[in-house]
Amino acid sequence: MPPPVAFGPRKDDEEVARGRAVFEARKCAECHAPPTFTANGRYDVGLDDAVGNRRFNPPSLRGVEYREPYFHDGRAATLEDVFLEHRHPRDAEWTAQDVSDLAAYLRTL
Numbered sequence: 001m002p003p004p005v006a007f008g009p010r011k012d013d014e015e016v017a018r019g020r021a022v023f024e025a026r027k028c029a030e031c032h033a034p035p036t037f038t039a040n041g042r043y044d045v046g047l048d049d050a051v052g053n054r055r056f057n058p059p060s061l062r063g064v065e066y067r068e069p070y071f072h073d074g075r076a077a078t079l080e081d082v083f084l085e086h087r088h089p090r091d092a093e094w095t096a097q098d099v100s101d102l103a104a105y106l107r108t109l
């Protein structure tokens with residue numbers, strides 16, 4: 001066990017706090033609203049399925065770290081891929097830093 005850090009928040013806590021700020025700034029809660037981190041209704045986030053459906057109910061993000069792969073057909077292997085590769089929620093521009101912070105936050109849900 002490393003000794004407790006004497007001053008200031010731990011690095012992990014800072015990452016999670018930054019990730020929460022990204023979640024708020026990007027308005028993720030419009031479709032993944034706390035406390036359940038989902039919403040009623042179905043939304044087009046630019047993905048389709050084998051029979052052409054484009055609108056899906058947002059999955060709850062509670063415990064999301066244990067449910068990879070992601071999206072209805074598992075096309076995103078990791079949480080990071082949801083954003084970096086598939087540009088969720090829709091054609092989003094992401095920096096690696098924001099995605100890494102956001103993923104740290106999502107892993108606490």
Ligand code: HEC
Nearest residue numbers: 026028030031043045047056057058059070071072082089
């Ligand atoms: C317009 C509504 C909408 C917004 C805004 C939105 N999402 Fe989603 N999200 C969805 C839908 C719908 C899906 C499911 C898509 C699918 O499975 O094809 C999804 C899927 C996900 C998944 C995959 C979950 C799983 O179990 O497969 C994650 C993670 C996620 N969203 C996180 C976020 C984050 C973080 C944000 C903010 C940056 C965000 N979403 C913004 C609607 C939205």
